[in-house]
Amino acid sequence: MATPSVVQIGRDPIRIPSLTCPFPSAVNPHVDEVDRDTLAWLTTSGMVDDPEQLERFRRAAYGWLGARTYPYASQELCQLVTDWCVWLFAFDDAFCESDRRAAEIARALPQLYVVVDDLAGDDPHGSKQVDDPFARALLDIKARITVHGGPDQLDRWRTVTKDYLFAQVWEAANREDDVVPTVDDYIFMRRRTGAMLTVFALIDVAAGERLTPDEWRHPAVHAMTEHANDVVVWDNDLISYAKEHSGANVRNNLVSVLSGHTGRSIQEAMDRIGQMRDQAVADMVTLGPVLDSLGSPAVTAYARGLEYWISGSVDYSLTSSRYFDV
Numbered sequence: 001m002a003t004p005s006v007v008q009i010g011r012d013p014i015r016i017p018s019l020t021c022p023f024p025s026a027v028n029p030h031v032d033e034v035d036r037d038t039l040a041w042l043t044t045s046g047m048v049d050d051p052e053q054l055e056r057f058r059r060a061a062y063g064w065l066g067a068r069t070y071p072y073a074s075q076e077l078c079q080l081v082t083d084w085c086v087w088l089f090a091f092d093d094a095f096c097e098s099d100r101r102a103a104e105i106a107r108a109l110p111q112l113y114v115v116v117d118d119l120a121g122d123d124p125h126g127s128k129q130v131d132d133p134f135a136r137a138l139l140d141i142k143a144r145i146t147v148h149g150g151p152d153q154l155d156r157w158r159t160v161t162k163d164y165l166f167a168q169v170w171e172a173a174n175r176e177d178d179v180v181p182t183v184d185d186y187i188f189m190r191r192r193t194g195a196m197l198t199v200f201a202l203i204d205v206a207a208g209e210r211l212t213p214d215e216w217r218h219p220a221v222h223a224m225t226e227h228a229n230d231v232v233v234w235d236n237d238l239i240s241y242a243k244e245h246s247g248a249n250v251r252n253n254l255v256s257v258l259s260g261h262t263g264r265s266i267q268e269a270m271d272r273i274g275q276m277r278d279q280a281v282a283d284m285v286t287l288g289p290v291l292d293s294l295g296s297p298a299v300t301a302y303a304r305g306l307e308y309w310i311s312g313s314v315d316y317s318l319t320s321s322r323y324f325d326v
Contacts, residue, residue, distance in 0.1 A: 014242065014267055017274025019235050019314050022285060023307035028067035030075035035063020038082045045140075046133035047090040060320055062086050068312030069199070070305070073206040080144050081202050087137055088164075088195045094134070095168060096193075102172040109165055111135045115142060116158050116165075149205040152213055160197035167192035171252050180251045180260040190254065191226065194233035196309075200225055203305035209298040221299060224287045227280040228306040232313050234277045238270060239317050281310065 028034065039058055048054050066082025073081065095105050115130060115138045130136045145154055171193050174181055181189065191197070204211045215221060237254040244250050251257075258269035284306070291303045 012266070014270065016238055017270055017277075019238070019274075019318075020278060020281065021311045021314055022281065023311045025068070025311040025315055026071035026308070027064075028071045028073060028075075028078050030078055031063055031067035033063075033075060034066055034078050034082050035061055037079055038063050038066070038086050041079075041083050042086050042090065045090075045137040047087070047094070047137055053093070057086070057089075060089075062089065065312070065316045065320075068316050069309045070203075070206045071308060071312070072301075072305075074208075077148060077206045077208075080141070080148065081199065081206050083144075084141050084202065085199060087134075087141060088198070090137075091134060092195075096171060099175070100172060101176050102169050105172050106169045108132075108134075109169070112138060112165055113162060115139045116161050145202070145205065149202075150210055152216075153201070153205050153210060156216060157198065157201040160201050163192045164195045164198050174251050178251070180256055183257055183261055186252075186254060186257045187230070190233050190237075191229050193252065194229065194236065196229045196232050197225070200228070200306065200309070203302050203309075204298055207298075207301040207305060209301040211298045211302055215294075215296060215299050215302075218294070218299070220287055220290045220294075221302065224284060224291060224303060224306060227284045227287070228309060230280045231277050231284070231310050234273050234280075235314060236317065238273055238277075241266075241270070284310070 039054075039062075042048055042057060043054060048057060062085060063082055065085055066078050070078050070081050095108065111130070111132050112135055115135050130139050142154070142157075145157055149157075167189055170189055173179070211221075234254055241250075241253055241255045244253060254273055255266060255269045258264055258272055259266055262269070264272060288303060288307075291299050294300075
């Protein structure tokens with residue numbers, strides 16, 4: 001799908017680099033049911049209670065994100081991963097794309113950490129008493145991962161989810177202190193603030209081919225994961241910059257970081273990011289045969305899942321009301 005070639009940033013027309021993708025694109029056949037049921041899940045969760053905001057979630061059609069990024073999943077598992085994506089979007093709207101202070105976010109973390117990391121309190125039926133709507137919905141997600149994934153998959157999701165939550169404090173501190181992070185710091189932390197590791201951790205659960213701990217830690221798997229993470233979050237920074245450039249969180253965008261620390265114009269920064277993401281895609285293509293040569297169906301399925309995240313996130317984002325007026 002072609003990227004909108006020009007967007008307006010203030011008075012200046014800016015060209016978004018072409019987001020080329022050599023990977024296959026597909027849509028889960030259960031997309032309509034998943035989209036409907038995800039909105040119902042969000043509505044009953046209590047995370048979003050404003051009718052206008054709920055309408056924005058309906059128009060964003062997040063079921064299409066799950067269907068494009070997990071086209072191989074059963075309806076039940078596509079529902080699980082899509083609900084998790086919607087939890088992340090709702091949390092992002094409430095805590096990250098706002099003027100909440102770092103200390104306020106930090107004080108909200110214990111109730112979420114208790115849900116994520118309370119080994120003694122694991123309950124696949126979700127009977128633990130939790131009052132906060134975000135914590136309650138998080139408990140539901142974790143319970144469903146427990147049912148469909150093994151202990152290794154759950155522990156992996158736990159670890160990267162805690163990293164994501166803590167990284168939001170760093171991002172909020174940048175907003176609060178009007179700090180544009182350095183390029184190296186931003187790239188390192190964006191791999192955590194973008195939450196991609198939390199959705200990548202569920203690829204093998206959704207595919208029904210579980211990675212072993214050794215496979216998850218394999219250097220080639222790690223490299224493939226890191227490249228895919230970079231591509232998705234950098235694409236997001238490019239796509240969302242026009243909408244976010246006047247907002248509180250614009251400092252936490254690679255366009256702002258490159259422009260602020262290297263003296264590039266906005267257009268030059270975008271062009272450089274386009275080159276960076278194209279190189280990361282090329283590195284993924286190179287790594288594909290390496291992972292296939294390991295002879296593991298789980299590794300092969302995971303690599304294909306990362307590829308679907310590249311194509312699916314671009315296809316979804318360029319048609320989503322979350323980023324464009326469509």
